[in-house]
Amino acid sequence: MRSALFALVTIVLCSAPALGGVPSATESDVDPCIITCPAGDSVFTAIIRHADRVPWDHVGDAELDLCGCPNLHFGPVAANGPYTFNGCTVHTMTDVDGNARFPLSAGGVCSGAAIPFYVEGQLIRTLSVVASFDQNGDLAVTAADLAIIQSKAGTADRTADFDCDGIVTSNDYNIAAAHLGHHDASVVGIGDGPEAGFGARPAPNPSHGPVDFVIRTPARGRATLALFDLTGRRLATLLDREIEPGAMRVGWSGRDQYGRTPAAGLYFYRFTVGAQRAQGLLVIAR
Ligand SMILES: [Ca+2]
Numbered sequence: 001m002r003s004a005l006f007a008l009v010t011i012v013l014c015s016a017p018a019l020g021g022v023p024s025a026t027e028s029d030v031d032p033c034i035i036t037c038p039a040g041d042s043v044f045t046a047i048i049r050h051a052d053r054v055p056w057d058h059v060g061d062a063e064l065d066l067c068g069c070p071n072l073h074f075g076p077v078a079a080n081g082p083y084t085f086n087g088c089t090v091h092t093m094t095d096v097d098g099n100a101r102f103p104l105s106a107g108g109v110c111s112g113a114a115i116p117f118y119v120e121g122q123l124i125r126t127l128s129v130v131a132s133f134d135q136n137g138d139l140a141v142t143a144a145d146l147a148i149i150q151s152k153a154g155t156a157d158r159t160a161d162f163d164c165d166g167i168v169t170s171n172d173y174n175i176a177a178a179h180l181g182h183h184d185a186s187v188v189g190i191g192d193g194p195e196a197g198f199g200a201r202p203a204p205n206p207s208h209g210p211v212d213f214v215i216r217t218p219a220r221g222r223a224t225l226a227l228f229d230l231t232g233r234r235l236a237t238l239l240d241r242e243i244e245p246g247a248m249r250v251g252w253s254g255r256d257q258y259g260r261t262p263a264a265g266l267y268f269y270r271f272t273v274g275a276q277r278a279q280g281l282l283v284i285a286r
């Protein structure tokens with residue numbers, strides 16, 4: 001009797017007609033992968049539909065919850081940008097044809113996190129991976145990123161599977177290579193250094209406090225490593241002396257040259273040895 005009642009309830013629920021204004025998770029078409037580029041030219045798109053597959057004709061809030069992706073770095077969004085941040089969630093509005101579009105300006109990758117996508121608070125799909133052409137999270141697509149993608153070739157690493165077919169191949173490399181040089185519009189001169197074996201990498205990034213930079217140089221020389229805000233104002237000088245070839249670690253306390261804690265936001269670091277120079281972004285979170 002109980003199972004018959006359960007079956008009846010199930011049939012009633014499953015055959016219930018679409019309610020007005022309610023998006024259907026099962027009938028909506030959602031991109032299978034989230035792919036980002038710091039230039040914002042790779043768009044995550046969903047077409048929200050009613051249960052009868054007619055596009056959802058309401059303007060409503062669409063939300064990607066990326067709170068499980070601390071290694072994902074977002075570029076600033078223009079005041080009239082197509083999406084907004086609210087902490088680690090990203091919002092846009094669906095249009096009257098049911099389209100939700102997120103041209104995310106972001107770098108860094110995220111693997112294995114639950115990334116729910118909601119429309120008007122209703123769960124439409126849960127994704128798990130963000131792949132980015134900017135693999136190392138400095139908000140620029142450079143040769144260093146292509147080298148990382150190359151190193152994933154032949155694997156099922158979805159953080160570099162840009163055609164979403166489950167394997168990293170030359171096609172994925174070529175898709176990323178088409179974005180070479182793309183970087184966040186707010187950042188000037190970002191790069192990975194003029195040659196392999198030269199550069200600086202901060203960790204953690206984003207940081208809530210102290211940061212360790214690993215710096216590499218193939219040649220000895222006078223080295224500087226300094227932090228700046230996006231207006232070019234120097235926050236701190238971390239290194240200014242002769243160094244030997246190879247890699248070394250340089251710590252930063254997380255405070256500026258006056259002992260103050262910088263505000264949360266985007267900063268950049270510059271590492272030089274002689275005429276060689278590398279820059280990158282450091283995200284300070286609070
Ligand atoms: Ca990069």
Ligand SMILES: [Ca+2]
Pocket residue numbers: 160161162163164165166167168169171172
């Ligand atoms: Ca692939």
